[in-house]
Structures are given as structure tokens and as C-alpha cells.
Amino acid sequence: MTVTEELSYIEEARRQKLAVLNERGIEPFAYRFERTHTLDEATAAFDENSKISVQVAGRIVALRPGGKSTFGHLVDRTGRLQFFFSQKVVGEEAYANVKLLDLSDHVGIEGVMFRTRTGEITVRVTSYRLLAKALRPLPFGKESDGTRHGGLVDPETRYRQRYVDLAVHPEVRSVFVQRAKIVSYIRRFFDDLGYVEVETPVLQPLYGGAAAEPFTTTHNALSMQLYLRIADELYLKRCIVGGLERVYEIGHDFRNEGVDRYHNPEFTMLEFYEAYADYEDMMQRLETLVSGLIHHMYGSMKLQRFGAMFDFTPPWQRESFVGLVKQHAGVDLLTDDDDGLRRALQQYETEDPDLMPRTKLIDELFKNAVEPTLMQPTFVVDHPLEISPLAKPKRGEPALTERFEWFVNGVEVANAFSELNDPVDQRQRFEAQGRARQAGDREAHTLDEDYLRALEYGMPPTGGLGLGIDRLVMLLEEQHSIRDVILFPALKAEGS
Numbered sequence: 001m002t003v004t005e006e007l008s009y010i011e012e013a014r015r016q017k018l019a020v021l022n023e024r025g026i027e028p029f030a031y032r033f034e035r036t037h038t039l040d041e042a043t044a045a046f047d048e049n050s051k052i053s054v055q056v057a058g059r060i061v062a063l064r065p066g067g068k069s070t071f072g073h074l075v076d077r078t079g080r081l082q083f084f085f086s087q088k089v090v091g092e093e094a095y096a097n098v099k100l101l102d103l104s105d106h107v108g109i110e111g112v113m114f115r116t117r118t119g120e121i122t123v124r125v126t127s128y129r130l131l132a133k134a135l136r137p138l139p140f141g142k143e144s145d146g147t148r149h150g151g152l153v154d155p156e157t158r159y160r161q162r163y164v165d166l167a168v169h170p171e172v173r174s175v176f177v178q179r180a181k182i183v184s185y186i187r188r189f190f191d192d193l194g195y196v197e198v199e200t201p202v203l204q205p206l207y208g209g210a211a212a213e214p215f216t217t218t219h220n221a222l223s224m225q226l227y228l229r230i231a232d233e234l235y236l237k238r239c240i241v242g243g244l245e246r247v248y249e250i251g252h253d254f255r256n257e258g259v260d261r262y263h264n265p266e267f268t269m270l271e272f273y274e275a276y277a278d279y280e281d282m283m284q285r286l287e288t289l290v291s292g293l294i295h296h297m298y299g300s301m302k303l304q305r306f307g308a309m310f311d312f313t314p315p316w317q318r319e320s321f322v323g324l325v326k327q328h329a330g331v332d333l334l335t336d337d338d339d340g341l342r343r344a345l346q347q348y349e350t351e352d353p354d355l356m357p358r359t360k361l362i363d364e365l366f367k368n369a370v371e372p373t374l375m376q377p378t379f380v381v382d383h384p385l386e387i388s389p390l391a392k393p394k395r396g397e398p399a400l401t402e403r404f405e406w407f408v409n410g411v412e413v414a415n416a417f418s419e420l421n422d423p424v425d426q427r428q429r430f431e432a433q434g435r436a437r438q439a440g441d442r443e444a445h446t447l448d449e450d451y452l453r454a455l456e457y458g459m460p461p462t463g464g465l466g467l468g469i470d471r472l473v474m475l476l477e478e479q480h481s482i483r484d485v486i487l488f489p490a491l492k493a494e495g496s
Contacts, residue, residue, distance in 0.1 A: 007137075014135050017100045021133065026097060028133040033057050033108035040078035046113045046121045054123060056081065057108040057131060059167070060101060061140060070098055071122075074107070077173070082122040083109055089126055104134035104167075138168050159483050160491055172484075178297070179473045179485060183250060185293050186270060186469075195246040195272060200235035202228060202252070208451070209233030209390070211359075211443040212255040215265070228254035232271045233390065233464065234451045237419060240275050240462050241454045248272035250469065261481040262411060265490045268469040277463035278392075278418040279402045283379055286406060286414060286465060287314040290377075290472075297476065305478045306409060308375065316377040321366070322400070324380065329369035333362060333384050334399055341365060357441045359387050374407035389429040389445050391417035406467075413472055416465035423455035 021028045036055040037045060045052050058074035058081070068087040073080055087095035101107065108131050111123040141151025151168055152158055158165040158172075166173050187197065205224065207214040209231030217226050232249050239247045250270050257263060274281065291312050295301060301313040322333050331344045341361040342353040348368040353361060362384060374380065381404040382394050391401035402418035420426050430447040437444035473485040483489040 010137055011135060014102055014133070014137075017102065018133055018135065021097075021100055021130070024097070026100075026130060028130055030108075030129060030131040033129060033131055035108070038078040039074060039076045039081040042081055042113065042123070043079065043121050046115075048115065052113040053111070054113060055108065055110045056123065057106065059134075059138075060103055060105050060107060063101065063103060065099070068095070074109070075170075082116070082120050083111070083125055084116075084122050085125050085128075089124060090128070094128070098128075101130070102134060102137070103140065104136070104138045105130060106132040106134075138164060140168050155483075156491070159489050160494065162488055175473070175477050175479060175485060176487060178477055179469075181297065182293065182473060182476065183469065185296055186250065186289065189289050189292065190246075190248045190272060193246065195248045195274075196239075196244050198236070198239055198244070198247050198249055199251070200229075200232050200239075200249060202254075204229050204235075206446050206448050206450075208445055208448050210253075210255070211387075211445065212257060213442055215254050215256050230255050231466065232269065233466065234448060236271055236273050237459060237462065237464065238451070238454045240273050241457055241459045245275040245460075246273070259490060261483075262471065262474075264470070264482050264486055267482070267486070270467040270469055271464065273419070273462055273464040275460045275462050278461060279381075279404055279416055279463055282416040282463040282465045283316075283404060285463075286416070286467070287316060294476065303476070305475060306480075308409070310376060310408060310475075312377055316379055316406075318379045318381055318404075319374075321380050321383045324370045324373075325362075325365055328373060329365045331365065344369075355440070357436055357439055359436060359441060359444075362387050371407065371412070372410045374410055376408070378407050379404045380407060386432075388417070389433050390420055390426075392420050392422075393425075408475055411471055411475070412468075413475070414465055414467040416463065419459070419462040419464045421455060421459040421462060423452050426455055427452055 018028055034055060035057050039056055039058055042054045042056050045054070056074065056076075058076035060072055061075050061080070062073040064071045070085040071082060073082050085095060085098050107128055109123060109125045109128045111125040114122055114124055116122050139152045152164055190197070203217070203219070203226045205226060207227040207230050210233070212230040214227040214230050217228070218224070219226050231253055232251060236247050236249060248271065250268065252266055253269050254266050256265065259265065272285075274285070291301060291314050294303065294312050302309055302311050326332050329344045331340050338358050338361060341358070342356075345353045345361060345365055345368070348364070350364050350368065353364075356364065382397070382400045383391070383403045385393065385399055385401055388401040388403045391403040394400040394402050404416050405412050406414035420429070430445060430452070433445040434447055470482050470485050473479070474482060477485065479485050
């Protein structure tokens with residue numbers, strides 16, 4: 001019998017049990033169940049000297065029938081607990097219905113806690129109720145010595161059927177619980193500093209704030225083309241113009257780009273902006289945020305991840321963007337022409353450098369020659385003007401900008417500027433981006449007249465920063481793919 005045939009047989013047997021339940025007047029899909037304890041709470045409440053009665057619920061992950069008694073285990077979000085059915089206790093009719101239970105069913109049980117001869121805390125069931133009949137068996141695999149073998153191991157199936165992945169892998173559930181705690185800490189951090197959490201449009205008439213291709217859609221009633229936002233930046237800076245002074249947003253952005261271990265078309269970003277601040281202030285904000293988060297979550301500033309020890313104790317090291325490219329790629333971005341950059345890039349496996357504009361050449365050189373060397377928390381500072389259309393020129397060095405990117409483990413996690421607040425300069429930068437777009441750079445920034453109008457009303461000096469939540473969680477929870485920290489990542493159509 002093939003695996004498919006075996007599954008079909010099992011599912012048919014479960015549907016037959018469902019029919020029997022209905023014939024016996026037993027509701028297989030309950031409305032609710034009143035719990036007195038979670039499974040961990042029930043275990044903690046156990047007292048050798050008193051009979052503790054509990055009502056608990058969960059999914060059946062083990063069943064061991066044996067004549068007139070049956071042992072099994074439940075799991076819920078907190079843990080695992082053994083239960084014991086005895087025909088003598090629940091009665092002959094109720095015990096006969098135990099045979100209609102299967103692995104993966106949800107049940108609620110009431111009973112008294114006791115310890116078995118093997119020492120395991122257990123609930124002796126006095127009554128029970130089927131809460132949801134599972135018509136498909138979860139792929140738990142086989143268990144021996146407390147370790148499961150086999151089960152759900154195919155990565156694509158895990159991502160496509162995340163509900164199954166979560167149900168059978170408590171370590172996967174833990175990652176997403178930790179992710180929620182990380183986001184909660186971030187919110188508290190900014191709320192305590194007087195920042196206002198805002199919500200900016202996901203559907204935008206123009207996209208901007210990053211170098212990326214957008215997803216497009218059409219609004220029928222307005223008869224207009226709209227874009228899914230690629231960044232929150234330009235709307236958040238409109239809030240600064242409006243006097244909110246300190247704003248942040250944790251939301252989804254969308255970029256129509258390739259998919260790999262660090263990129264998903266839909267991802268989560270933290271962006272925050274602060275009036276009267278610059279990129280130096282943003283560095284301090286980020287150091288304080290991340291070091292505090294790590295100490296809160298893990299109890300130390302040093303984390304062993306991916307076979308290396310990372311030290312997040314501030315201050316983090318700083319390196320010049322131009323200096324790093326010169327050191328690792330052998331070119332000077334301030335003096336070498338495009339042909340020099342192309343020659344340097346030819347040693348790496350990239351697209352044809354002859355087809356790349358200068359902005360793309362710079363980006364590819366840095367990505368290939370420099371990024372893999374940036375292991376410890378590092379601020380890479382002072383990027384060339386042509387790749388930073390929204391950042392202020394560096395004081396005293398107008399060919400550079402007051403911008404930094406934060407790298408850990410060879411991956412960019414955050415990007416920040418002293419925000420450009422000169423509307424004349426910003427228009428010229430937009431126009432230069434427009435020329436790059438006409439020359440074939442599909443990721444060049446669009447010209448946003450409304451944003452320029454906002455700047456003309458006056459935006460105070462402002463520092464701003466964007467941090468990738470998904471990449472941060474990957475690092476802190478030691479996950480190798482962005483798909484492992486996004487509940488429902490983008491995948492090709494099933495069967496394609």
C-alpha cells in the first residue's frame with residue numbers, strides 16, 4: 001500500500017467514525033469548553049496529598065488502548081499531560097465511545113490528578129467531551145525515548161501547510177511566540193519614549209521610500225492605478241511635517257522582487273522618525289533598542305548563533321561605506337568611473353555588469369565584496385550620494401550622505417538617514433532618479449510632487465530608521481530562512 005493509499009484509508013476510517021458519532025447523537029464539533037487549567041497549570045497544581053480536580057482540553061497526540069483502560073497524552077499551547085480512561089470510572093457506554101477517538105482529535109476532559117507507578121502525573125478521567133474530530137491525521141511521526149522521528153519534514157509542505165507545521169512542531173510555535181514578544185518589546189520601547197504609533201496607506205498612488213519594484217493594482221471605483229507600498233517612509237515624514245515629531249509604524253511592505261532566504265515579497269518593517277535628530281541619534285536609538293531587547297529576551301548581550309558568538313554590547317563598531325569597498329573590492333567610489341566598477345565586479349557571479357547603471361554597480365560591489373565580511377554588529381556609514389536619494393549630504397563631504405546601514409552576520413538589518421529636508425535638493429535628486437529610470441533602472445525612485453509640497457511647508461531636521469523585523473527575528477531565533485519566521489510565506493501555486 002502506498003503512502004497516499006494509506007492516508008486515504010485512514011481518512012475514510014475517520015469519516016466512518018464521524019458517521020457513527022452522529023448516529024449516536026454525539027456532537028463531533030463542539031461550541032466551547034470551560035477549562036479550569038491549561039496543561040502546564042494542571043501539572044503545577046498537582047499535590048501528592050490532595051485530590052486535585054481539573055478540567056483541561058487539548059489535542060490527542062498519543063493513544064494506548066488496553067482492554068478496559070486507555071492511556072494517552074494531550075497537548076495544548078502550554079505543554080503536555082497524560083490522561084487515563086478507565087471503563088470502571090467513566091462507565092461502559094462512555095468507554096465504548098473512546099474507541100471512536102483518534103490521534104489529532106481535540107477533547108476536553110474532567111478528572112482527578114494522580115501519579116502513576118512510573119511517576120508520571122496523570123488525569124484520571126471522570127468525564128470527557130469530543131471537541132473537534134480530526135478527519136485527517138497530523139504527521140506526528142514516531143516517538144521513542146521522548147524524541148519524534150519522521151513526521152513533517154518536507155520544507156515546502158511545512159510552509160504551505162503552516163497550520164500542520166505549527167501543530168506538530170512545538171519548536172516552530174515557540175519561534176512565533178518569541179516573535180510576538182520581540183514586537184511587543186519594540187512597541188513598549190517607542191511608546192515609553194513618547195513616539196506615536198501611526199498607520200500609513202498600504203495602497204498608494206505613488207510608491208517610494210526605497211529602491212524596489214512595486215506590485216500594482218487597480219481601484220475600480222476611483223478608476224486609478226495604485227501600488228502596494230514598498231516602504232512607509234514618505235508618509236511618516238509627512239507626519240513629521242504635520243507636527244507629530246516622533247512617529248513609528250510596524251507594518252507590512254511589499255516588493256515585487258526575487259525570493260530567497262532573506263527576501264519575501266511581503267515582509268514586516270519597523271520605521272521610526274524623530275524631529276530635531278540626525279543619523280547619530282538614530283545609531284544611539286538602535287543600539288539602545290536592540291541591546292535592551294536582547295538582554296530582556298535572553299539575559300545577556302552575547303548570543304551564540306549560527307556557530308558564532310555575537311556581542312551586542314554598545315557601542316557597535318563603525319565602518320565607512322567607501323572605505324570598505326576600497327578595502328575589499330579595490331575601487332574608490334569617489335574617483336573611479338563606471339568602467340572601473342564594472343571591471344571590479346566581473347570577478348563575482350552577478351548579472352552582466354555592462355547593463356548596470358552606476359547605482360546598481362555600487363550596490364552589487366558592496367553586496368558581493370563587503371557584506372559577507374560584516375559579522376559582528378556594525379554600522380556602515382556615509383554612503384555615496386547617488387545611492388541615497390532621501391538622505392542629507394554629509395557635513396563637510398557633499399559627495400557622501402549621512403546614512404548608515406546596520407549589519408550582523410553578513411546581513412543588512414536596518415537602514416537610516418539624516419533625512420533630506422531641503423525641497424529644492426530633493427527635487428533635483430528625484431529628477432536624477434527619473435533619468436536613471438529612463439536609462440533602464442527599474443528600481444529608481446519616482447518623483448512625488450505631493451511629498452515635495454509637504455517639504456516646502458517645512459520639515460524640521462529629522463532622523464529616520466527602518467529595521468527589518470523578519471531579519472531581526474531570524475538572527476535572534478537562529479532561523480536560516482525568512483520563511484521560517486513568516487507564518488504564511490509566499491510560495492508558487494500548488495502543483496506548479
